[in-house]
Amino acid sequence: MDVVVCLKQVVDPELPAQEFAIDAGSRRQVRAGKALVISTYDENALEVALQLKDQGAATTVTALTIAPAAEAKDAIRLALAMGADKAVVVDEPRAPALLGVEKAALLAAALRRAGAFDLVLTGCESADWVERVVAPLLAEALEASCVTFVSRIEAGDGRVAARRLADDGVHTVEARLPAVISITSDESNRPRLPKIRDIMQAGKKPTETVPSAELTALPDALRDPGVDVREVTIPQRTTKCEFFEGEPADQAVALIQRLRAMKTI
Amino acid sequence: MSHVLVVANALDGTLARSALELLGGARAITGPDQLDAVLLAPQRLADAAATLGRHGVSRVFHVAHAALGTGQTDAALIATEAVMERAGPQVVLVAADTVGRELAPRLAFRRRAALITEAMALHQDGETLVARRQVYGGRAMATLAATKRPVVVSVKPRSFDVPEASVASGSVEDVPVTIDPGSLRAVVKNVAAETAEVGLEEAQVVIGGGRGIGGAEGFQLLQALAEQLQGAVGSSRPPADEGWVPISWQIGQTGKTIRPNLYVAVGISGAAQHIAGVSGARTIVAINRDNQAPIFSLAHFGLVGDYRQIVPALISKLKELKAI
Amino acid sequence: MEFELSEEHRMIQGMVREFASREILPRAALLDRTGEYPADIIHAAAVLGLMGMMVPEAYGGAGQDSISYVIAQEELARASAGVQAIVTVNNSLACDPILRWGSDDLKRRYLPALAGGRALGCYCLTEPAAGSDAMALTATARLDGDHWVLNGTKIFVTSGVEADICIVYARSGPDPGARGISAFVVEKAFPGIRVGKVEHKLGILCSSTAEIILDGCRVPRGNILGEPGQGGRIALATLDGGRLGIAAQAAGVARAALEDSTRYAKERRQFGHVIGEFEAIQWFLADMAVRLDAARLLIYRAAYLRDLGRPYTREVAMAKLFASETAMWAAHKAVQIHGGYGYVKEYNVERYFRDAKITEIYEGTSEIQRLVIARHVLKH
Numbered sequence: 001m002d003v004v005v006c007l008k009q010v011v012d013p014e015l016p017a018q019e020f021a022i023d024a025g026s027r028r029q030v031r032a033g034k035a036l037v038i039s040t041y042d043e044n045a046l047e048v049a050l051q052l053k054d055q056g057a058a059t060t061v062t063a064l065t066i067a068p069a070a071e072a073k074d075a076i077r078l079a080l081a082m083g084a085d086k087a088v089v090v091d092e093p094r095a096p097a098l099l100g101v102e103k104a105a106l107l108a109a110a111l112r113r114a115g116a117f118d119l120v121l122t123g124c125e126s127a128d129w130v131e132r133v134v135a136p137l138l139a140e141a142l143e144a145s146c147v148t149f150v151s152r153i154e155a156g157d158g159r160v161a162a163r164r165l166a167d168d169g170v171h172t173v174e175a176r177l178p179a180v181i182s183i184t185s186d187e188s189n190r191p192r193l194p195k196i197r198d199i200m201q202a203g204k205k206p207t208e209t210v211p212s213a214e215l216t217a218l219p220d221a222l223r224d225p226g227v228d229v230r231e232v233t234i235p236q237r238t239t240k241c242e243f244f245e246g247e248p249a250d251q252a253v254a255l256i257q258r259l260r261a262m263k264t265i
Numbered sequence: 266m267s268h269v270l271v272v273a274n275a276l277d278g279t280l281a282r283s284a285l286e287l288l289g290g291a292r293a294i295t296g297p298d299q300l301d302a303v304l305l306a307p308q309r310l311a312d313a314a315a316t317l318g319r320h321g322v323s324r325v326f327h328v329a330h331a332a333l334g335t336g337q338t339d340a341a342l343i344a345t346e347a348v349m350e351r352a353g354p355q356v357v358l359v360a361a362d363t364v365g366r367e368l369a370p371r372l373a374f375r376r377r378a379a380l381i382t383e384a385m386a387l388h389q390d391g392e393t394l395v396a397r398r399q400v401y402g403g404r405a406m407a408t409l410a411a412t413k414r415p416v417v418v419s420v421k422p423r424s425f426d427v428p429e430a431s432v433a434s435g436s437v438e439d440v441p442v443t444i445d446p447g448s449l450r451a452v453v454k455n456v457a458a459e460t461a462e463v464g465l466e467e468a469q470v471v472i473g474g475g476r477g478i479g480g481a482e483g484f485q486l487l488q489a490l491a492e493q494l495q496g497a498v499g500s501s502r503p504p505a506d507e508g509w510v511p512i513s514w515q516i517g518q519t520g521k522t523i524r525p526n527l528y529v530a531v532g533i534s535g536a537a538q539h540i541a542g543v544s545g546a547r548t549i550v551a552i553n554r555d556n557q558a559p560i561f562s563l564a565h566f567g568l569v570g571d572y573r574q575i576v577p578a579l580i581s582k583l584k585e586l587k588a589i
Numbered sequence: 590m591e592f593e594l595s596e597e598h599r600m601i602q603g604m605v606r607e608f609a610s611r612e613i614l615p616r617a618a619l620l621d622r623t624g625e626y627p628a629d630i631i632h633a634a635a636v637l638g639l640m641g642m643m644v645p646e647a648y649g650g651a652g653q654d655s656i657s658y659v660i661a662q663e664e665l666a667r668a669s670a671g672v673q674a675i676v677t678v679n680n681s682l683a684c685d686p687i688l689r690w691g692s693d694d695l696k697r698r699y700l701p702a703l704a705g706g707r708a709l710g711c712y713c714l715t716e717p718a719a720g721s722d723a724m725a726l727t728a729t730a731r732l733d734g735d736h737w738v739l740n741g742t743k744i745f746v747t748s749g750v751e752a753d754i755c756i757v758y759a760r761s762g763p764d765p766g767a768r769g770i771s772a773f774v775v776e777k778a779f780p781g782i783r784v785g786k787v788e789h790k791l792g793i794l795c796s797s798t799a800e801i802i803l804d805g806c807r808v809p810r811g812n813i814l815g816e817p818g819q820g821g822r823i824a825l826a827t828l829d830g831g832r833l834g835i836a837a838q839a840a841g842v843a844r845a846a847l848e849d850s851t852r853y854a855k856e857r858r859q860f861g862h863v864i865g866e867f868e869a870i871q872w873f874l875a876d877m878a879v880r881l882d883a884a885r886l887l888i889y890r891a892a893y894l895r896d897l898g899r900p901y902t903r904e905v906a907m908a909k910l911f912a913s914e915t916a917m918w919a920a921h922k923a924v925q926i927h928g929g930y931g932y933v934k935e936y937n938v939e940r941y942f943r944d945a946k947i948t949e950i951y952e953g954t955s956e957i958q959r960l961v962i963a964r965h966v967l968k969h
Contacts, residue, residue, distance in 0.1 A: 013401075013402055013536065013537060014536060017404065017537075017562060020401065020404050022405055029401055029405075041519075077596070100380075100382075124519065125519065129400050129401075129407075130383060130399070130400065130402065131382050131383070132361075132370075133369075133370040133380060135367075136367045136369075136370035136371045136374075137371070137373075140370075140374035141374070144450075145451045146338070146339075146367060146371065146450075147451050148363075148366060148367045149363065149366070151512075161454070164336070165512055166336055166363040166456075167362050168277070168335070168363070168456070168458050169456060169457050169458040169513070170456075170457040171335070171453050171455070171456050172453070172457075173336070173451050173452065173453050173454065174451070174452055174454050175451035175452075176450045176451070179450075179451070184519055185502070185505075185519075186505070186508075186512055187506060187507060190506060193607055193608050193611075193637060195636065195637050195651075196601055196604070196637060196638030196642065196653060197638050197646065197651055199600045199601055200597060200651075200652070203597075219374075220377075221374045221377050222374070224413065225380075226378070226379025226380065226411060226416065227379055227380065227381060227410070227411060227412060228410045228411075229408075229409055230408045230409065230410050231408040232405050232406070232408075234404065234405050234406075241551070241561045241564045241565065241566065241567045242567065243566075243568075243569060244566065244568055248574035248578045249578040249582075251569075251570065252575055252578035252582050253578075255550060255568060255579070256586070259527065259548070259566075260586075262548070264527050264547075264548050265470070265494060479615065480615070554852075554856055555855065555856050556856040556858070557855050557856070569856050569858070571935065573935075
């Protein structure tokens with residue numbers, strides 16, 4: 001089984017709020033000078049793929065990303081160090097501003113161009129725009145099965161059993177291959193740390209860079225995103241936190257008195 | 266004003282509350298007699314159809330089919346697509362729940378519709394549908410306008426109130442849809458329902474624990490506090506990922522959205538991912554060792570210190586008050 | 590002049606930092622309290638390549654340079670100096686002498702196990718009457734057929750309890766001082782070697798410190814490092830490498846002291862202000878930051894020279910001296926900044942204070958480092 005994992009780089013979502021800013025022109029987060037990381041759940045998706053490889057169910061794991069090529073280096077290097085066999089970078093300078101529909105269109109074209117795949121994994125959402133659309137759109141564009149918010153996958157013969165974390169509990173979803181599955185995190189898919197040896201080997205693994213302009217066979221349904229981002233604003237938090245002073249017991253008493261006075265408790 | 270089709274999910278055999286919330290959301294963008302719903306259920310649910318009518322739906326298209334069971338997105342997609350074709354709405358509203366999150370993009374793809382997901386507010390700007398949603402894990406709000414029609418919008422749960430019920434005036438039409446079981450590529454084989462003892466989404470008081478709790482044992486302390494306040498315990502993402510608490514306890518972008526009267530965030534730094542799920546709480550108390558933690562920019566009251574000292578102090582004070 | 594880490598070094602630093610924050614930091618206080626040997630952490634470290642960092646890949650190591658090594662050691666020690674002590678002894682004092690002076694057979698037999706976490710190494714040099722004056726050691730090695738027979742008592746052996754493979758120094762010839770000493774690779778499983786008294790100590794509590802008793806211990810003839818009589822030189826050269834690891838350990842402790850103090854200075858309120866607004870506290874933090882950076886630069890320079898194969902005895906002595914005194918000073922100030930909370934176990938700074946002290950003592954006390962440096966200074 002050939003597995004492709006779609007990775008996105010985002011500005012480190014753990015950066016303190018004071019480093020967060022919106023660029024008025026692009027209506028996107030200011031990226032210059034900020035640390036980039038692989039979007040949270042994408043790392044979990046890679047881990048699921050690598051576990052399939054460890055089990056012998058996956059033959060190759062390919063990391064696929066759309067990014068300005070120069071920006072993609074660290075993410076790709078890390079993915080290869082963690083254990084991906086090869087990487088494909090769709091070089092797209094506008095990548096950070098693209099919406100999920102546009103990303104899905106490019107990914108579909110890149111996957112078609114790359115040829116055979118059995119399983120495509122994505123994070124269940126990106127840490128920045130949280131659209132949660134790439135996996136379902138890709139599945140449609142590739143006429144593949146779709147399951148989202150999955151934490152574990154068991155490979156079977158021509159199909160997979162996916163453990164979906166649903167609103168009402170856990171669903172076991174059986175899907176025919178090829179399939180596009182979005183991955184959420186649980187204790188079973190915590191991203192592995194790369195071994196030193198693999199860090200050193202990563203640079204020697206094959207990485208292919210494809211200019212996005214070469215990807216012309218976009219799915220018709222995704223050519224027009226149909227959405228205009230009119231405005232992105234940072235809400236002014238009106239709350240001013242009131243701190244209680246003193247030792248723990250004093251703070252506790254002060255809080256309870258306050259909440260009781262407000263009739264909150 | 267737009268002609269709206271609401272996807273009413275009753276795949277469990279009961280009408281999801283989120284379907285009624287969608288009707289609340291539809292009010293801002295549609296007029297009388299322009300609100301349709303597709304009711305998806307494994308069997309005919311006359312009561313659910315009637316409930317939709319009482320909450321303002323003018324035409325209920327009811328698809329009852331054995332394949333439309335819990336979590337069966339593929340079947341739900343076929344049924345919804347058929348009804349969408351028939352009803353010809355300009356806007357389709359889908360709850361961003363397990364099925365809806367997946368159904369909305371796939372439906373949009375199939376119907377060449379514009380797509381907006383996780384909307385929290387909707388309005389109409391002339392002929393244009395405009396939605397607002399959180400981006401960057403809740404640090405910013407985006408305003409998105411659909412530049413083509415139809416548009417499929419998924420709506421974040423708890424974004425809208427359920428509208429008042431009145432006398433039903435609409436129609437209910439049973440729509441036969443052919444669903445070939447062989448065509449379903451992904452099928453739910455088993456549902457392990459979580460014991461809903463927590464009732465996180467309904468609780469009036471929620472105590473949330475984060476990475477700072479340090480391990481499963483620490484959550485027992487939070488449980489004890491929750492007991493004193495008749496509340497429920499939840500967590501941010503790290504404790505769920507670490508396996509300290511069940512995944513179902515997770516509050517945030519991924520996880521549950523809560524709107525309690527009182528939210529007490531303990532050992533939670535306030536990553537945007539978590540904030541996105543709690544910003545609807547009326548009063549937020551943060552207990553954290555780091556007074557620079559982002560959670561304090563959201564909290565109304567802050568206690569700086571070690572939760573292992575503060576929480577027992579809170580518990581003993583609450584016990585003392587009860588004894589009086 | 591290049592002050593940037595390479596891409597590989599940055600990735601290794603990121604990996605070790607993540608490893609330390611996931612696996613070590615959450616348990617550091619508990620390990621300090623119980624003194625339990627962190628077998629699972631050491632195993633995980635070995636899987637990542639941290640137990641034989643500079644051992645070539647051919648012998649199952651990670652094939653890294655010294656820069657990579659000190660970067661990793663600082664990250665580990667920032668989380669737990671005790672855990673790092675186990676790691677650094679295995680790397681610098683067990684793997685390194687085998688790699689540099691061991692026969693091919695010894696390298697093949699021991700390095701993959703030591704680097705792979707299947708065996709743990711320790712270093713048996715110090716004796717009750719031979720501490721700073723290590724070359725006054727009195728343990729003996731006598732050739733008996735195909736075996737060396739070792740007798741003597743070694744003390745203050747880090748990882749002495751858990752170690753499987755011991756580098757043992759003993760007097761094999763009549764020459765006094767360094768020239769009569771040889772170095773041996775001794776398996777704990779050999780007959781005649783046992784663990785004696787286990788020390789109760791001030792800090793680095795999850796790493797054991799023990800007495801190793803050699804009582805007619807029979808060691809195969811081939812288990813000698815280098816030639817008979819080379820042991821004194823091997824001991825000193827090995828300690829140069831060891832000091833790199835200890836210097837990095839000290840930098841890790843100093844960094845922990847600075848980071849915790851900075852956080853506390855931002856959260857602790859007194860007289861209506863967070864204490865970080867008071868100059869008295871700011872000066873402490875500024876001085877801690879300056880000394881930490883200076884220590885790190887000295888460490889990197891020594892590692893750099895070592896990687897070039899150039900003499901670095903003077904430089905590593907400087908690095909070890911300055912870093913360890915920085916760790917002690919920074920931990921002292923960290924306790925002071927934390928006030929009463931610094932004195933109780935709930936906060937980590939009292940642990941840093943206890944851990945820091947050892948860095949001024951082992952692998953050459955500060956006084957010995959000054960002696961080494963002074964010798965180099967006076968030569969010119």
